[in-house]
Amino acid sequence: MNRQDFPTTALTENDYPIRYFDSGATSLRPSAVLSAIERSSIHNNANPHRGIYTLSVRATQEYEDARRTVAEFINAETEEIIFTRNATESLNLIAFTLPPVLFQDKTKNNIVIPISEHHSNFVPWQRFVKSNGYELRFLYCDKQTGDIPDSEIEAKIDEGTAIVSFATVSNVLGVHLPVEKLTQKAHSVGAVVILDAAQSVAHEQLDVKALDCDLAVFSGHKMYGPFGIGVLYGKKELLDKMPPFLTGGDMIDDVTETLTTYSPVPYKFEAGTQNVTGAAGLAEAVRYIKNLGYDAIAEEENAVLQYLTEELEKLPFVTLTIPSPTVPRASVVSFSMDDVHPHDAATVLSEYGVCVRAGKHCAHPLLDYLGVPFRATLRASLGVYNDTSDVDALIHALKETYAFLTKTSKPV
Amino acid sequence: MSINSVYTQIITDAARDKTNRREIPGAQFTLSGVNPSCGDEIAVQLELDTQESYASLAEVPDDVVITDCSYLGQGCAISQASAAFLAELLTGKTVGQARELRDTFLGMIKGSVTDEEALDKLEDAQALAGVAKMPARVKCATLAWHTLSE
Numbered sequence A: 001m002n003r004q005d006f007p008t009t010a011l012t013e014n015d016y017p018i019r020y021f022d023s024g025a026t027s028l029r030p031s032a033v034l035s036a037i038e039r040s041s042i043h044n045n046a047n048p049h050r051g052i053y054t055l056s057v058r059a060t061q062e063y064e065d066a067r068r069t070v071a072e073f074i075n076a077e078t079e080e081i082i083f084t085r086n087a088t089e090s091l092n093l094i095a096f097t098l099p100p101v102l103f104q105d106k107t108k109n110n111i112v113i114p115i116s117e118h119h120s121n122f123v124p125w126q127r128f129v130k131s132n133g134y135e136l137r138f139l140y141c142d143k144q145t146g147d148i149p150d151s152e153i154e155a156k157i158d159e160g161t162a163i164v165s166f167a168t169v170s171n172v173l174g175v176h177l178p179v180e181k182l183t184q185k186a187h188s189v190g191a192v193v194i195l196d197a198a199q200s201v202a203h204e205q206l207d208v209k210a211l212d213c214d215l216a217v218f219s220g221h222k223m224y225g226p227f228g229i230g231v232l233y234g235k236k237e238l239l240d241k242m243p244p245f246l247t248g249g250d251m252i253d254d255v256t257e258t259l260t261t262y263s264p265v266p267y268k269f270e271a272g273t274q275n276v277t278g279a280a281g282l283a284e285a286v287r288y289i290k291n292l293g294y295d296a297i298a299e300e301e302n303a304v305l306q307y308l309t310e311e312l313e314k315l316p317f318v319t320l321t322i323p324s325p326t327v328p329r330a331s332v333v334s335f336s337m338d339d340v341h342p343h344d345a346a347t348v349l350s351e352y353g354v355c356v357r358a359g360k361h362c363a364h365p366l367l368d369y370l371g372v373p374f375r376a377t378l379r380a381s382l383g384v385y386n387d388t389s390d391v392d393a394l395i396h397a398l399k400e401t402y403a404f405l406t407k408t409s410k411p412v
Numbered sequence B: 001m002s003i004n005s006v007y008t009q010i011i012t013d014a015a016r017d018k019t020n021r022r023e024i025p026g027a028q029f030t031l032s033g034v035n036p037s038c039g040d041e042i043a044v045q046l047e048l049d050t051q052e053s054y055a056s057l058a059e060v061p062d063d064v065v066i067t068d069c070s071y072l073g074q075g076c077a078i079s080q081a082s083a084a085f086l087a088e089l090l091t092g093k094t095v096g097q098a099r100e101l102r103d104t105f106l107g108m109i110k111g112s113v114t115d116e117e118a119l120d121k122l123e124d125a126q127a128l129a130g131v132a133k134m135p136a137r138v139k140c141a142t143l144a145w146h147t148l149s150e
């Protein structure tokens, strides 16, 4: 597949090739992105939006070109793209600046999120409601299928709902959330829809116009881009109403002793010197995904995913966290090993070069709700570099690990 | 493989041995700790030979004897073994000795205590020394011991 594009896949651990199954946490980066970062660091190394000299003009151009590239990528207008550090910062920006706008409407009194949300789409809302007495409501999913029942959606989203915020794909369950259904319901009661596309954007098209979401967020580092650059999309008319988040340099029109006027969007949300090399790397990651094409990515990943789930299901000591999804799985699979704590398993798997995530995946409320053993799981997630040989290595390592930790056969 | 030096028989046995994973009805102290990287929770219980009541373990004089020690909660083999070693070791010791053993144990995991005579006092808990070389698991090994500092 595309393994050769990713230098990290050539690494070894105890002479075993690295088998990277943690793209849900952060993806590997292709050579093209690494080169773009280096090129930008050398040739466009100046403070953007400030200097008059050519180097600074080029830095500005690079940054604004990246904004255009990202806008096209998700079918947004250029000024609707705000660069942040990551999805978490994007969500915090929203949680601090959107509620003051929406809760001016005194009929609004609640925010709705699925119980499966990552802490970054959980804690900011919990913190907000704690300070003012509004209600944070949870959509609970079925524990076998991962689906949110229609009755749950009907019961929780009502005329008082100001915000419905949810991940397109859960980073633990690996199920697709019903984006259209939730969006329609939310809009029917006049609520704003926020999509956390962190887990899906590397795998599936995010078309903000087609989905009609009001805001959307994702991180560059989970889509083959660099660390430290993230995206916030918002409908222009909504962003115009939201006050700035951080203030300081670069985001102002004018400052006097007593008064500041802010730049128009997107600049009013981008305070301080911006991450030009990050934006350059992200733009290159977008081009990398576009060159492969989402159709080809889906075809290849789904084949590996299907093989992975089938092979996992064959292991008698493994239980999939969501045994019977009704919608196709996304590129994330959580599972448990009988009587073995996920941390112990991940430590031993690492000896075989196998990189999986273990624990509560920044979703403590979900793991508590699911009630799985140890309130933690193992998680394997895929990227465009994974192939069936990775799955074979994972399955082999899982068998050895189980044997080692339960001592039912010879230790490794 | 280095893994063999961590998941030794003594550690996996201790993790499975639930003798001291129990509730002490008359415990003066229940000290709990959470491992932020995995969310595992462990509580250490202490029964002390004293009629006084103290607001925190820090206020208990060094010469008070720990008459019983146990732990509660679920976790990985390393955190469970570590708690089991702690409970076994502290039963019958004074609070002052417990404080010293805690410092020695935490020093061993940090790599700052290597003196064999000091380490010998940790008895079976010495088996966790290998964790010093596994940064990702240090919090698991030290979880129970850190509760003594609360």
Ligand SMILES: Cc1ncc(COP(=O)(O)O)c(C=O)c1O
Residues within 6 Å of the ligand: A024, A025, A086, A087, A088, A089, A118, A120, A121, A167, A169, A170, A171, A196, A198, A199, A219, A362
């Ligand atoms: C669904 C989801 N949302 C948000 C995040 C947070 O991303 P970041 O840590 O890059 O801000 C993650 C990352 O794990 C995620 O999986």
